[in-house]
Amino acid sequence: MPKIKLAENTVQLIKDICVEFENKESELINVLHQVQSKLGYLPAEVQEVIAKELKTSVAKVYGVVTFYSFFTMIPQGENPISICMGTACYVRGAEQVLNEFKRQLKVEVGESTEDGKFSINCLRCVGACGLAPVVTVGEKVYGRVAPTDVKKIIAEYHNR
Amino acid sequence: MTKIKTLADLRKMKEEAQSKIKLRENSANPDQVVQVKVGMATCGIASGAKETMKYFVEELEQEAIDAVVTQTGCMGYCYAEPTVEVKLPGKEPVVYGHVKKEKAREIIDSYIKRGELVDGIIPVSFKTIDD
Amino acid sequence: MDTVNLTIDNKPVVVKSGTTILEAASGVGMHIPTLCHMKLDDLNIENKPGGCRICVVEVEGRRNLAPACCTDVSEGMKINTHSMRVINARRTVMELILSDHPFDCLICAKSGNCDLQDMAHNLGIREIHYKGEQSTYREDTSPAIIREVDKCIMCRRCETMCNEVQTVGVLSAINRGFESVVSPAFEMNLDHSVCTYCGQCVAVCPTGALTEVDETGKVIRALSDPTKTVIVQTAPAVRAALGEEFGMEAGSLVTGKLVAALRRLGFDHVFDTDFAADLTIMEEGTELLNRLGKHLAGDKDVKLPILTSCCPAWVKFFEHQFPEMKDIPSTARSPQQMFGAIAKTYFADQLGIKREDLVVVSIMPCVAKKYECGRDEFKTNDNPDVDHAITTRELAALIKLSNIDFTALPNEDFDNPLGESTGAGVIFGTTGGVIEAAVRTAYEVHTKKELPKLDFDELRGMEGIREATIDFDGLPIKIGIAHGLGNARKLLEDIQAGNSEFHAIEIMSCPGGCIGGGGQPYHHGDAGILKKRQAALYTEDKNKTLRKSHLNPHIIELYEKFLGEPMSEKAHHLLHTEYFDRT
């Protein structure tokens, strides 16, 4: 794993978040949520800082990070694409939509495109089952997506 | 916001708050209250339906009669505009024609309050205006 | 206490409430198999995740099967430990475990000593009905421990040892579902982690997922090299455990056979680490008295308590976790390293050979010793003071490999000059032993009086943290003892907080001390074995004519001829060390 050096203000940011939660070990998940929302992902170096601040072992932090699918150690693309794989979306063809995204962007689930523009993830039920199959790009939700719509959706973000 | 300090305060507050959504409560259970529908298509408005409606809303409220006053499209009795359909709980709806303020007063006093029919009924008998 | 009536396999049983089905069954001779569950009585160590599901039993009226290890008995319970439903479930669960386990039993380091293998055999598994994908991981080799993660069955015993018992925090369950496995953070190698190599993970692993680095090959090569003189030292705890590898009763003392075996293996001189233990007492004891003296004289710069430093895992532990306290432990090297330093100078000179031509092998109950002898500060011109450290288990393998019938061996004596030891050196192998040995010497040196009684019962036992005050002829000396790094951490935190009143503290990384070391024959979850080994060492001590380190004639000679006096410049150079901040 290539080591990255965290900028000083990043380290400070992490420390501040830990302090916000009183450096309590039991607040680990809250801390991880906060840090990921600020940094976008949780690389090893970040986990090391968190472990130190919360006075716990980095193995434990890593154990928690890898347990929960919400946490990621890979930087997300500029436009994170999530395909809902809940049952409702699945029976209405989400898998074909996912395959089309993978084909068009030439990346697998959990990966980012080379230019860093897109990343693909699957998620479980965003609760918009009436619009199945559902795809989200960033905050925006696309409903009733067919494989033929994929190109159009990608194009929307390509030239930004 | 100030803190609610007792159950009695809370109950009082509920009553105040209730008036704000009374319209919603009544529309959810329209069968239990008086329903007044005012024809508000172009023809109706031209004949003063808006004033009629306003009158119903204000008067019913003042007399604390639980009622839902709604507007509706053209009822097809343009000759008799403004037309008003009144439905009392558990009764068939009745449509009145040429309802201006005075007529409205009469409808409220006689029909809505006492259930006594008033002149000016347009015979529709089996259809409501939504159909 | 309340009692509970129940039946197990139709036998009526009365047990205390709060007893588990497993314990209750064991009481009536029904040994329900377990895999993840491990309870080390007296040491307060328990691993009870309820995860393997091998121990399931049928409880009448219950919808599903109950795990015996974590289900408490209740009044009127009717339990069947081997109904068809139970056997079927147990076998299926075992098949599932095996379906995700490599089939290399014949060449596995754990073969013949593997809980998983035994259990598969006992359950009569002859076929795996549910084959499928197997998880594969990179093998991780460190200076002391090998992790073959493919063989991990997620029993979590190592995780419990590493976190709850040792508080080292290197291992954790990671990922989830089929991908889950126990690993260091970021799946890094152990040698990049804060691992102390205490080897307690190895000691409890029920499969071949965690084993020591095998150095028997290197020893064989050295022994067969005609240009080398190969000498061996053997640690105190080895003699109390080696017999177990040859079917002998736990707690059998096999010192004489051990010497005989080593001689037959071809070592040129068979020496004893106990000798170096006596030497350690001379240095460490003197250091204690020096510090104590200055402290009593009001010197504010001197730090107390003094902490023992013979355990390499403990040393690595505080270098990683408490680097700001690295000036508190004694600077004395461990007996293994003192032995190596003396062997490659004093003894090599006696033989008239170069240090490069002398190979020092040590037999240790420990895997961290492998790491210790590789530390740079214990090398001269890149030549280590101790060349190879092998575990008790590796020695047993060597003996078997060399066709030696161990149980039939005669008792033989160690060679001199580095083979003579006192009872004080022997008890280094158990928790409390080092400090007791130090007290025996320090008392007499300080008070210039002879001890009326040599057995300090107040320092002995299996309690994780013990404390005692020893009267040094009017001067009360407060002593602390901790074994298990979690217990050590508590004492360290007290010191950090300024709440420690101890003058001296003995710390051993492994529960029980070296008798419970990561390189010892596997205890398979039976803590009673450790107590028997401990008793054996105290017996050996009792039977020795000399029981105080400062009375060891060869030690006296060593100082006279070579070192001068304890803490002399030469002693400092050869027998003391420094510590590093590893954060």
Added chain:
Amino acid sequence: MTDYKMHLLICGGTGCKASESDEIKNRLNQLIHDLGLEDEVQVVLTGCFGFCEKGPIVKVLPDNTFYVQVSPNDVVEIVEEHIVKGRPVKRLLYTDPTNDKQISDSKGMDFYKKQIRIALKNCGFINPENIDEYIARDGYQALGKCLSELTPEEVIKEVKDSGLRGRGGGGFPTGLKWEITKNVENDQKYVVCNADEGDPGAFMDRSILEGDPHSVLEAMAICGYCIGADKGLVYIRAEYPLAIQRLKIAIKQAEEYGLIGDDILGTGFNFHIELRYGAGAFVCGEETALIHSMEGLRGEPTFKPPFPSVSGYMGKPTNVNNVETFANIPVILNKGAEWFSKIGTEKSKGTKVFALAGKINNVGLIEVPMGTTLREVIYDIGGGIKDGKEFKAVQTGGPSGGCLTKEDLDIPIDYDNLLASGSMMGSGGMIVMDENDCMVSIAKFYLDFTLEESCGKCTPCRVGNKRLYELLDKITQGKGEEQDIEKLKDLSVVIKDTALCGLGQTSPNPVLSTINNFEHEYHAHVHDGKCPAGQCKSLLRYDIVEDLCTGCTLCFRNCPVGAISGERRAPHFIDQTLCIKCGVCYEKCKFNAITLT
């Protein structure tokens, strides 16, 4: 204080928000402002109306006009026609699919006719971000009454008498759970609301939290009063940002009114509520796993006992109930146990919220009395199967449940009946499947889910489910062997018997229930190499009918893998060894010359 003559309710649930209901609200407000009608017309963003299939929904009061699939572009027309002129915009009305009739009043819709709303009573009715509207609907009256007029014992008795059972899946009597926690002595206890709704296709709890967050807060405080806890924690999925936001607002407002906090309503009772976030682990719906997750650990379940009632969060007695269970509490206490227990069946009282999804016309959120039949739910409320296809099965209980078939359509839904028919109530997901759904694939889909969500702690779930999945995968690939179906059954039984937690113990249910009900489909895959529903790609075969093929080469040109060959104007041929069954040729052929078998 303005007395509005007209209220416009816009659904602000996640589904409708995704379809720009915020924008609709903004444009409505703008237009109404431009027309100077802001004193006459109130625009309210509410919680979910339930009729998600046709969202976004805009409801106009007082006439109950129900507009469906409204887009921001429709706003001008709604305002000009309906608000100003009083003429409903006909094209936005809901059309009953059974008779093509337009329905303007939502009361006339079959979707709503058979529903009774208790847990959802305020959803789609009040503005969830305005505590006053909640108070207007009897909000916090139950709490006030409990604190001022009832003892904890009396409240628990009322809850017990109501017959309310846990809505999270297990169906444990709620009052009894409270009583058990109350009777454990400890100076610190906790109330936990389980809002980690993770069943794929289920969104009941989210809708309640989004539409009526105060009902849950009020119930938690009541629970705290009963069991002797002064702290409540809501464990909510991080995937529910809107629900989190609404909860936060609700907590803040309730605190400002002193309805949560210290000395509530002057009674000396203190109760504080905090949020804890899930992080994407289905198993955290299991209460011990949930508690570990709240403690900052991996969400691995532990063996029960001890139950959380005895040793839960931070080792303290903890009462865990799910969102829907809590949402029932204030209504029960306001209207009385007797009223509540009259609804439902003998052993299952009250109503149940279901999330209807899958191949059904009216996807959405419904609340029906216990004892309603599946037929009523699917055909009357759900509007029947999409595209006129034939009903095949409905999965209840999510990945832990099973499928129910045509034979089960007239079973009154309650905890016990569903269990007896091989499924379970679960948290309320209801996925409808039609003739085109392959039941082996459905089982595989659920196993895939369990596999990914298994915590990995116990062998049966970690390895057993993997093996189940592999067997199912093998069968859907046409490589199934004679003994595989038996193996599936045997292994399923052992997993149920030995797994550590509820997730593992129920994970084989979809397999067992599809085998029980559709064994012939499994046999078709294994013995005949056919997928009757035509879903398993590996088992499909495309062939060109020589007589019909004109040799136009269209299929040849479109085949992505070059599996089709043939001369121009002569019949073409598909090389089955190359064909990847993508179906492009089938779609492109203009002469129906390609068959799919």
